[in-house]
Amino acid sequence: RLIDELVTYACWHFHAHGIEPGSKVSRIHHWRQVEKSLGRPPEELRNQPEFPAHLDYLWSHYVALKNASGGVISFEQIRAYIELTGETLAPWEVEAVRALDDAHSQEQAKSWQKK
Numbered sequence: 388r389l390i391d392e393l394v395t396y397a398c399w400h401f402h403a404h405g406i407e408p409g410s411k412v413s414r415i416h417h418w419r420q421v422e423k424s425l426g427r428p429p430e431e432l433r434n435q436p437e438f439p440a441h442l443d444y445l446w447s448h449y450v451a452l453k454n455a456s457g458g459v460i461s462f463e464q465i466r467a468y469i470e471l472t473g474e475t476l477a478p479w480e481v482e483a484v485r486a487l488d489d490a491h492s493q494e495q496a497k498s499w500q501k502k
Contacts, residue, residue: 396438399434399436401490446487451468452488462481462485
């Protein structure tokens, strides 16, 4: 399923760009430093899912909506986005944007639990 490809990447991305409690840098920054030190990528980078380039446009819609939302992306915000931009999103594409937002919220909740 196309949505699953994008959500798999998104879950990794959101986790990688998070910051561990007590750290001042993102996980991905830390992993890249480890890679420089070891001369090879750590497991976290080796296991990075490939970004589904054929769904780049959905990622762009998600980012635009997330930047404008200030929180959870609602169906009303998606409707307003469509009306303001003239974009057309199929129902499965709206579902994909919502799934990305849910994945982001779940990763944020995990981060808060660690604090």
